[in-house]
Amino acid sequence: MSHVHRVACPLDCPDSCTLAVEVEGGRIQRIDSATDGALHPLQGGLICGKVRRMAEHVHGDERLRTPLLRRGPKGEGVFEPCTWDEALEHVAAQYADVARRHGPRALLPVSYGGSNGLLTQDAADALFFRRFGAAPVERTLCAAPSSSAQGALYGKMPGMSLVDMEHSQLVVLWGVNPHVSGIHLVPVVERALERGAKLVVVDPRATSFARRAHLHLQLEPGSDLPLALAIANLLFERGHADLAFLEQHARAVDRFREACAAWSPARAARATGVPVEQIEQFAELYGTRSPAAIRCGWGVERSRSGGMGTAAILALPAVAGHFGHRGAGFAMSAGSGAWRGQLADACDEPDVEGPAVNLSRLGEALAGGPDAAVFALHVYNANPLATFPNQERIRRGLLREDLFTVVHDAVLTDTALYADVVLPATTFFEHAELQRSYGAFALQLSTPAIPPVGESRSNHQVFVELARRLGLLRSGERTDEARFVEAALALRPQRLEVLRNEGLVAPDTGFQPVAFVDMFPGTADGRVDLWPAEFETAPGGPWHWQAEPPGGGGPLVLISPATSRTTSSTFGQRVRGPISLALHPFDADKRGLVEGQLVRAFNDLGEVHARLTLDSNLRPGVACLPKGLWARHTHNGRTANALIPDHLSDVGGGACYNDARCEVAALESSA
């Protein structure tokens, strides 16, 4: 007899769908969109195909079912099963030994994005690592530059609700491809277009929406900052700036205007590769159509000037006064910001003091030798070898014989092959979760839909047990998951009851707050800060564009965007067969390369071998490998990250995935 269980999707996606999971005999039979009244308004009865097929991942052959101990050289994946007791005893003993010999900071926790749930990250794990005294980390792989930019200008005022974009008369999709990531924006944009909105897309690729847009600005990757400043400059010059709004709601307007004035359309055209006429058309559309909304994606932030590039885009609605109406403003991390002041940390243990390790430079942290600082690594919710920059540097670190590595995951990831101990993890269908969306205004509480597969255990269980074995728990201390849920909701305890009964609540601002009506900047003076102090320490100072990334590496810009099958490495695991490297036909022809040929993309950091595919939707000069790949997807077991440098963005210290430069050459003759 089957039953349907409601679960919130906590995967790294802004939409946070409520799923209806049909279960029979402890197995998932079907996953679909929930249809009852507790749905948040963005979802509209739609979920993505990737999660619809997730039962294959949950019950599939690759699922880990027991703990494993390494029995061969690192990287070769030779393991033998053991009991949980043996595994945890070994891990606890090794962590204690590392702390004794090198200090507790020699243990480095690595987690990122495998789950965005509030119980699987920064709850029991934080309690364990903070009491142990492990190295604090900065999770900067994604969203750190954007969050810093949004925070600097608006004091973390949430972006507009994505649903409200259907009321816009101009929709700007900047560095975002909703057909593959954040699919619920697609019907919203369609509705806006049906109501007569114009669509502008800014992207180096001719995405589905770009091909239908009224205007597509196919810029050089990493040149968003000069483009946005040039548009702001035109808004000021041509009388489209809302000076009354700026006077009342912004600070440092004159200094910002001066910085923009340095970017004439002609100079911006040279920097971005976008024709002058298109820059002018964009400014004209943005200055004259209202309400206008900009959806700024995470493609913008992934370069050396990505933080300020994002900030310049987010400054445009302030310059043009596109606020105060439903359908006007910017959309970025909407949901998360809306919970400020309403959600507390799920873990109330104080942070470990001292400098944090920036995970975008994990390879540097793992470097061995006399200066080595990390001797134990605990990886959960992440597959860093596949997804973090400078892959070969990380691989060299993972091969260190004096590094003790634990990986807790549902399948044997590329990183897990280098582990000393592998622990089988539950998926979000098998454990409780508190899920806050970053695209919709919703907080959801889920209970397990099925029992754990095999002997898998949740992050919560593992960290509580390790804390117990290492004597880090206090006498009589509560260690149940409800403790962390209650802590997170301590500022609004009455909401717990609603969550338990109905599964979903919205923030106090309501589902769709309007900027400068229901919510205002959280900066010190409540104004939009157009010259933030945080930007003073960025290379070159506020609004300075770094024309080239450090290091060079080749004439082609390599980008690694999400695809409909690989928005993350969690989904990448389900993709069968090799993946191709894409080049524009012009670039392939220039190099004498043809469709289907085996090629190598290379630079000083590494190389990737793959079959070539020709894609005229790319901007010439741009090579493309999908995000979320595993070693199995290329011919030499390397992914785009083998070519991606690990320098940091100007603001927020984020990973610069789009700063990779490379050359592409034949590995085999085309004959």
Ligand code: SF4
């Ligand atoms: S990955 Fe995104 S679109 Fe897919 S089910 Fe989860 S929240 Fe919904």
